[in-house]
Amino acid sequence: MIAYARNGHxxxxxxxxxxxxxxxxxxxIVFEPEYRIPEALRGIEGYSHLWxxxxxxxxxxxxxxxKIKNSKEWSPTVRPPRLGGNKRMGVFxxxxxxxxxxxxxxxVKLIGIQPSAVSHQLELLVSGxxxxxxxxxxxxxxxxxxxxxxxxxxxxxxxxxKDYHLAVDWGLSKVSEExxxxxxxxxxxxxxxxxxxxxxxxxxxDYQGYTITFIVDRQTVHVKKIVKI
Amino acid sequence: MIAYARNGHxxxxxxxxxxxxxxxxxxxIVFEPEYRIPEALRGIEGYSHLWxxxxxxxxxxxxxxxKIKNSKEWSPTVRPPRLGGNKRMGVFxxxxxxxxxxxxxxxVKLIGIQPSAVSHQLELLVSGxxxxxxxxxxxxxxxxxxxxxxxxxxxxxxxxxKDYHLAVDWGLSKVSEExxxxxxxxxxxxxxxxxxxxxxxxxxxDYQGYTITFIVDRQTVHVKKIVKI
Numbered sequence: 001m002i003a004y005a006r007n008g009h010x011x012x013x014x015x016x017x018x019x020x021x022x023x024x025x026x027x028x029i030v031f032e033p034e035y036r037i038p039e040a041l042r043g044i045e046g047y048s049h050l051w052x053x054x055x056x057x058x059x060x061x062x063x064x065x066x067k068i069k070n071s072k073e074w075s076p077t078v079r080p081p082r083l084g085g086n087k088r089m090g091v092f093x094x095x096x097x098x099x100x101x102x103x104x105x106x107x108v109k110l111i112g113i114q115p116s117a118v119s120h121q122l123e124l125l126v127s128g129x130x131x132x133x134x135x136x137x138x139x140x141x142x143x144x145x146x147x148x149x150x151x152x153x154x155x156x157x158x159x160x161x162k163d164y165h166l167a168v169d170w171g172l173s174k175v176s177e178e179x180x181x182x183x184x185x186x187x188x189x190x191x192x193x194x195x196x197x198x199x200x201x202x203x204x205x206d207y208q209g210y211t212i213t214f215i216v217d218r219q220t221v222h223v224k225k226i227v228k229i
Numbered sequence: 230m231i232a233y234a235r236n237g238h239x240x241x242x243x244x245x246x247x248x249x250x251x252x253x254x255x256x257x258i259v260f261e262p263e264y265r266i267p268e269a270l271r272g273i274e275g276y277s278h279l280w281x282x283x284x285x286x287x288x289x290x291x292x293x294x295x296k297i298k299n300s301k302e303w304s305p306t307v308r309p310p311r312l313g314g315n316k317r318m319g320v321f322x323x324x325x326x327x328x329x330x331x332x333x334x335x336x337v338k339l340i341g342i343q344p345s346a347v348s349h350q351l352e353l354l355v356s357g358x359x360x361x362x363x364x365x366x367x368x369x370x371x372x373x374x375x376x377x378x379x380x381x382x383x384x385x386x387x388x389x390x391k392d393y394h395l396a397v398d399w400g401l402s403k404v405s406e407e408x409x410x411x412x413x414x415x416x417x418x419x420x421x422x423x424x425x426x427x428x429x430x431x432x433x434x435d436y437q438g439y440t441i442t443f444i445v446d447r448q449t450v451h452v453k454k455i456v457k458i
Binding site: 037039046103148 | 230231247248249264266268269270271272273274275276277278280282305306317318319320321322323324328329330332334336367368369370371372373374375376377378379380381382383384385386387391
């Protein structure tokens with residue numbers, strides 16, 4: 001672990017799932033004391049995008065060493081939420097967290113670098129990181145369009161659902177613009193654990209210290225309540 | 230470790246370094262006994278590209294668990310060979326193997342899946358894997374163009390050298406077409422440890438059981454000798 005992620009994603013169901021639209025949510029990549037070395041980032045400011053390699057939450061960190069539990073929870077097939085949660089696909093044909101080695105991969109946009117002489121902190125600010133608050137980061141690499149970008153790639157069954165998103169009806173809720181933008185994005189990505197067709201069923205989502213209660217009627221999320229945790 | 234890589238890259242200097250041109254070299258991803266489960270690949274045939282997450286060679290594998298040595302060899306800055314080997318860049322701004330967590334990342338083209346009932350093997354055939362023969366593979370993920378492809382990404386200092394390659398003069402060497410195609414690709418990527426300007430200096434490269442001796446005169450590699458190891 002070289003760093004950890006800090007953002008408002010305290011609820012795993014709120015994490016966008018390999019979306020076509022880029023998340024507006026800003027994540028701080030906070031370097032661990034041993035890696036607070038500005039020279040290790042020399043030249044990174046010339047890159048617009050980075051790769052983060054990180055650990056899903058059944059990952060164990062000991063003595064600054066990366067040690068991943070040989071999770072017995074993995075199964076050769078998983079049910080991608082985007083396919084409605086009832087179709088099984090091979091785990092290596094999905095980005096599911098329930099994998100033999102629970103390593104995550106995200107391309108993110110580099111927004112800023114924040115060295116601070118006062119706090120001895122060193123942080124990268126990125127957007128588009130689909131990671132939970134507190135996620136351990138193992139590696140950061142530059143995104144190289146000439147080797148990493150394959151516009152023409154065939155996306156298998158993911159192509160069927162890549163444009164899937166919901167409309168969001170905020171009703172009479174009064175919230176700040178930035179918070180609303182972030183949560184609108186999260187809700188539009190459908191944070192339900194699986195798709196159900198019951199428009200009266202209430203779901204809850206935590207984001208940045210608030211619990212949002214919502215229902216989903218066909219293709220629209222209706223926000224019912226926002227309560228400070 | 231879920232699998233290991235099998236290819237002709239027995240010499241680390243012959244590994245292409247994040248090239249713009251796609252490597253023609255085929256790598257077999259051979260699943261470990263515990264992971265020889267065809268269902269774990271269900272749906273993968275619909276994807277044209279995959280991600281491999283793998284270990285650089287100072288990685289230790291024990292009891293089917295992923296355990297990465299906390300290498301003391303990493304330095305905050307490295308000298309990218311593509312910049313001539315004399316300019317220092319931050320390790321997180323490069324794809325150098327000498328990183329705090331020596332994890333590698335490659336996008337590859339999926340060529341085929343080879344289950345074999347006779348040998349109880351399970352293999353993926355891919356091209357474009359810039360990995361050594363025997364490399365441990367930790368994870369395989371589908372490449373999703375809508376979230377992973379950023380054609381417009383700015384490539385920092387890597388942009389200066391992304392088109393760099395050498396011409397290859399085979400002289401009178403008699404070799405098979407396929408072998409020649411692979412080695413031409415490797416030599417064109419400049420497999421010298423660092424750039425030197427001495428056209429009389431001989432370099433050696435091992436590939437698929439042969440040692441190739443060559444010199445480099447300006448932008449051309451001249452093959453001098455091919456000897457079976």
